[in-house]
Each structure stands twice: as C-alpha cells, then as structure tokens.
Amino acid sequence: MSFNYFKLSRFFLFASILSVAIVTPSTLFPFIVGKYVWFRVCIDLALIAFLCGVMFSKELSVITDRFLILFRHPLVIAVSVFTLMFLLACFFGVDPHFSFWSNFERGEGGIQVIHLYIFFLLLTYLFQEEKDWRKIFGFVFFGAIFMSVYGVFAGLGTRGFIGAPFTDQGFRFQGSIGNSAYVAAYILFSLFYAGYIILSRYRNKLFSFVPIILYILSGGLLTVFIFAATRGALLGLIGALCVSGFYMAFRHSMARKWILGALAAVLIVFGTGIYFKQSVFIQKLPMARLFDISFTTETFGHRAIMWKSAIDGFKERPLLGWGPENFIHVFDAHFNTAYFKPSEGFGAWFDRAHSIIFDSLAETGILGLLSFLSMFGVFFFLFFRHHHISSVFSSYSSTVKAIILCIPVAYLIQGLVLFDVLPIYTNVFLFLAFATYLFSAPHFKLQTSNNK
Numbered sequence: 001m002s003f004n005y006f007k008l009s010r011f012f013l014f015a016s017i018l019s020v021a022i023v024t025p026s027t028l029f030p031f032i033v034g035k036y037v038w039f040r041v042c043i044d045l046a047l048i049a050f051l052c053g054v055m056f057s058k059e060l061s062v063i064t065d066r067f068l069i070l071f072r073h074p075l076v077i078a079v080s081v082f083t084l085m086f087l088l089a090c091f092f093g094v095d096p097h098f099s100f101w102s103n104f105e106r107g108e109g110g111i112q113v114i115h116l117y118i119f120f121l122l123l124t125y126l127f128q129e130e131k132d133w134r135k136i137f138g139f140v141f142f143g144a145i146f147m148s149v150y151g152v153f154a155g156l157g158t159r160g161f162i163g164a165p166f167t168d169q170g171f172r173f174q175g176s177i178g179n180s181a182y183v184a185a186y187i188l189f190s191l192f193y194a195g196y197i198i199l200s201r202y203r204n205k206l207f208s209f210v211p212i213i214l215y216i217l218s219g220g221l222l223t224v225f226i227f228a229a230t231r232g233a234l235l236g237l238i239g240a241l242c243v244s245g246f247y248m249a250f251r252h253s254m255a256r257k258w259i260l261g262a263l264a265a266v267l268i269v270f271g272t273g274i275y276f277k278q279s280v281f282i283q284k285l286p287m288a289r290l291f292d293i294s295f296t297t298e299t300f301g302h303r304a305i306m307w308k309s310a311i312d313g314f315k316e317r318p319l320l321g322w323g324p325e326n327f328i329h330v331f332d333a334h335f336n337t338a339y340f341k342p343s344e345g346f347g348a349w350f351d352r353a354h355s356i357i358f359d360s361l362a363e364t365g366i367l368g369l370l371s372f373l374s375m376f377g378v379f380f381f382l383f384f385r386h387h388h389i390s391s392v393f394s395s396y397s398s399t400v401k402a403i404i405l406c407i408p409v410a411y412l413i414q415g416l417v418l419f420d421v422l423p424i425y426t427n428v429f430l431f432l433a434f435a436t437y438l439f440s441a442p443h444f445k446l447q448t449s450n451n452k
Contacts, residue, residue: 005053009046010126016042016119017139017430020186020423021146023162023176029105030162031178035422036107043115046122070124075436078371078378079429083117085371086110086324089364093323102325106351109325112422116429123433130392133434134201137193140427144190145217147183148224151175172289173227181418184233187225188240188410189427194218195403200396229289236414238270243409244402251398302339303354303417309334310358314365321365327352330362356415375432376408382439393438404438407431 016039024034054063070076090099090110102109127133151173154163163174172180194214202211225233245263249256273291276282282291294300313322313330322329328351353359360369383405386393393401411428420428 003056005049005056006126009049009053009122010132012042012046012049013119013122013126014136014139016046017136017426018143018146019426020143021150021176023150023178025160025162031176032105032107032421036112039422039426040112040115043119043122047118050122050126066125070121070436073124073436073440074378074382075375075432075439076121076124078375079117079120079432082368082371082375083113085320085368086113086364089320089368090324092320093326093363094317094329095323095326099323099325106325107422112425113324116425119426120429120433123430124436127433127437130200133437134197136430137197140430141190141194141197141214141217144187144221147175147177147186148173148221151183151224171227172229173224175224177421177423179421180228181230181232182421182423184225184228184230185236185411185414185418186423186427187221187228188233188237188414189407189424189431190221191218191225192240192403192407192410196400199400199403203397226287226290229287230414231290231293232414232417233410234290235293236410236412238266239413240406240410241266244406247405248398248402300417302350305336305338306331306350306353307355307358309336310353310355310362313362317365319365319367321361321363321368324363325351327359327362352419354419355417356412356420359419376412379408379432379435382435386439391439404435 019035019039019042022034022038024030024037027033054060057063071080087100087110090096093099098109100110102112123136127136150161151163154161154174155166155171157165163178164171173183174180175183177183177186194217198206198211198214202208205211242263245259249259252259270291273282274293277288277291277293282288295304309330310327312334313327316333330353331350353362356372357369360372364372383393383401393404396404408431411424411431
C-alpha cells in the first residue's frame with residue numbers, strides 16, 4: 001500500500017489557518033498563546049510529513065529539480081531574502097536571545113518567521129491547482145466566521161467566552177483575536193478571498209447556491225468590520241478600492257465613467273462623514289469612530305511620537321536595527337516625557353512603533369525594511385508585467401486581477417498605523433505564496449506522488 005505524505009502535509013497546512021479561532025482561557029494571554037502554539041505545531045507536522053514524502057519518494061531527482069526551479073522564482077527569492085535579513089537582525093540586535101525566541105506574551109521573533117517561511121515554501125510546493133488555493137482561502141474565510149461567532153458569544157456575556165460585552169460604552173468588536181484592529185484587518189483579507197472565489201469559480205453562476213451563501217456571510221463580516229471601528233483598516237479598504245478601480249477604469253474604457261463615478265461617490269460619502277463627524281447624526285451611528293480621522297487625534301499623536309523615536313533609533317543602528325522584539329529598548333533610549341502622566345498612573349507604553357514601516361526600520365534596519373518592501377515591489381512588478389506573459393495570472397479576467405491587486409494595497413495602507421500579529425502575518429505569507437503560483441507558467445506542475 002502507498003501512503004501519500006504530501007496530502008497529509010497539505011492537511012496540516014489547512015489546519016494551521018484555523019489558528020485564528022483558537023482561544024486558550026487557561027493561559028495568561030488567551031488570545032495569543034494558543035494561536036501560535038497551534039500554528040507552529042501544524043507547520044512542524046506539515047514539514048515532517050513533507051520530509052517523509054521526500055524520503056519515500058521514488059522520484060527524488062524530480063523533487064530536487066522542482067525546488068531548484070522554485071528558488072529561481074522572483075517572489076521566492078524576495079521572501080527568502082526577507083527571512084534572511086530578519087534572522088540576521090535577530091542575531092546582531094541588542095538582545096539576540098529575545099529577538100529570536102520573543103516572549104510568552106507576543107510569541108513572535110525569529111522562531112515565528114522561520115515557521116512562516118516554512119509555511120510559505122510548503123504552500124508554493126504543494127499547492128498545484130487553483131482549487132487548492134480556493135480551498136485554503138475558504139478556510140481563511142470560515143476562520144473569520146468562527147472568529148466572529150466567538151466575539152458574538154463573548155459580547156452576549158456567555159460563560160467561557162472572553163471579551164468585552166456589547167453593553168460596554170465605546171464597544172468595539174474583538175472576536176477570537178482579542179483586538180479590534182486585527183479583527184478588521186483579518187476581515188479585509190477574508191472578503192477579498194471570498195470575492196476571488198466567487199469571480200474565479202462561479203463567474204457564470206453568480207447567483208447560485210454557494211455565491212449566495214458567501215454573499216450572506218460576507219454581509220455578516222462587513223457588519224463585524226463596522227463594529228470593529230478600525231480607521232486604519234477602513235482607509236486600507238478605501239485605498240484598495242480606489243487603486244483597483246483606477247486599474248479597472250484603465251482596462252475597460254467603455255465602463256470608465258461608471259467606475260470612476262462609483263469611486264467618486266464612495267469618496268464623497270466618506271469625506272462627508274469625516275467633515276460632519278461632530279454632528280449628532282454621525283455620532284449616533286455605530287461606525288462614528290471610523291469618521292474620526294485627523295492628525296489631531298490622541299492615537300495618531302502617540303504614533304507620531306513613536307515614529308520619531310523609531311527614526312532616532314534607526315539612526316543609531318541603521319543597517320540591521322535593534323533586533324526584532326527589541327523596540328522597548330528604543331522606547332527607553334528615546335523616551336518622550338509627554339508620555340509621563342502621573343494623574344493617569346504613567347501614560348502610554350509601547351513595545352512597538354505601531355507601523356509595519358517604522359517597526360521594521362527600527363528593529364531590522366534599512367536592510368530589513370528594504371527586504372520587506374521588496375516582496376511587495378516584486379509582486380507589483382510581476383502583476384503589471386504578466387499581463388502579456390503566459391502564466392496562470394494572464395488567464396484571469398480583469399475583475400479577478402483587480403481583486404488580487406486589492407489585497408496587498410489594503411494590507412500596506414492599514415499597516416502604516418499598525419504592526420503585524422500572527423493572524424495577519426499568516427495571510428501575508430499565504431498571499432505571497434499564492435502570487436508565486438499566479439506568476440508561474442500554466443504547465444509549472446509539481447511532482448507529489450510518493451510510495452512507502
């Protein structure tokens with residue numbers, strides 16, 4: 001009898017996505033610890049199963065050749081360079097041990113990035129067909145549903161569920177992630193994946209059973225998105241819609257005025273909400289916080305001070321930074337006395353710069369930041385280059401391509417005011433693996449048969 005270890009490896013990759021729904025009340029940090037333990041165990045098991053598949057394969061040379069081809073792919077090179085720079089920043093930072101292992105509360109650091117990199121490589125090798133990607137995107141989408149259902153039970157005060165009740169003043173939906181900012185960011189990924197599934201799989205049956213179910217569930221997720229009240233995620237969504245809209249307008253001259261008109265309407269509604277944000281009508285809306293966008297808000301003021309500290313820290317250690325997880329040393333070295341407010345107990349405290357850009361700059365230096373941005377730079381280069389090159393991507397409609405373009409744009413915009421955690425990191429590496437598949441030749445298949 002033969003046993004397909006590669007299928008087993010794929011199973012654990014799918015299972016790893018469900019880490020977003022894991023909450024462990026018995027741990028000190030219930031919304032964090034269970035997630036990274038689940039994810040790492042799944043990735044470790046996926047790697048073991050994959051190595052068993054390689055060991056028992058009768059076509060080892062084919063597998064080796066495949067990996068050699070994969071590592072010549074621009075996106076694989078970019079992700080590999082980022083991982084290398086991140087690890088170098090760990091070892092040359094001010095506290096290498098902490099940079100690599102992080103702590104019980106955060107669960108990040110070099111060990112996390114290694115698991116994410118393995119996750120990325122296994123996806124690029126094992127996911128050969130479009131149905132594989134639709135399936136894992138479905139796991140992300142239903143992970144968002146599970147995350148939201150948990151938040152509903154917590155909001156209702158159900159025993160055993162942790163989270164703010166709906167009756168709290170200024171309630172913001174936290175779900176099983178435990179932080180409303182990441183709830184909104186995760187939902188963005190989920191909605192874009194749902195759009196991809198519908199338009200790539202059901203483009204001729206948009207009102208069949210499965211799309212209708214996805215429409216209904218997406219409506220629920222949009223409601224959660226509103227109650228998460230995260231301004232950065234909203235700006236990411238609007239920015240993504242604008243970029244993809246301009247792309248569609250460029251590709252379809254006949255519908256250009258309608259597309260640009262729709263974008264103008266969205267911007268007018270959003271701008272009106274911001275302009276009248278102090279009105280009684282706006283203040284009574286559940287999404288009132290979403291319109292409170294200005295450079296004078298307290299949260300933006302705190303971030304601006306932190307970004308200044310990050311730049312000062314970067315100047316001291318410009319190449320590889322202070323090391324991942326070591327922003328607290330930058331905070332201490334460049335402490336701003338405006339934070340010290342005895343009447344409030346102490347004031348703001350930061351172990352992150354609250355920006356994927358400034359965090360990368362301070363913790364991994366210019367080499368780390370450039371390698372991080374290069375992953376997306378390579379994506380955008382390939383996105384516009386592959387319109388005329390034979391690849392999986394070139395076979396898609398402009399609408400599907402626009403949805404694909406939305407994902408990194410929304411992520412990068414919301415990330416300007418937010419740092420990453422595991423549920424977001426997982427989606428970033430998943431998307432980059434998917435993009436590797438997209439920008440490969442249609443005949444670029446993997447050998448995954450193996451015998452015991």
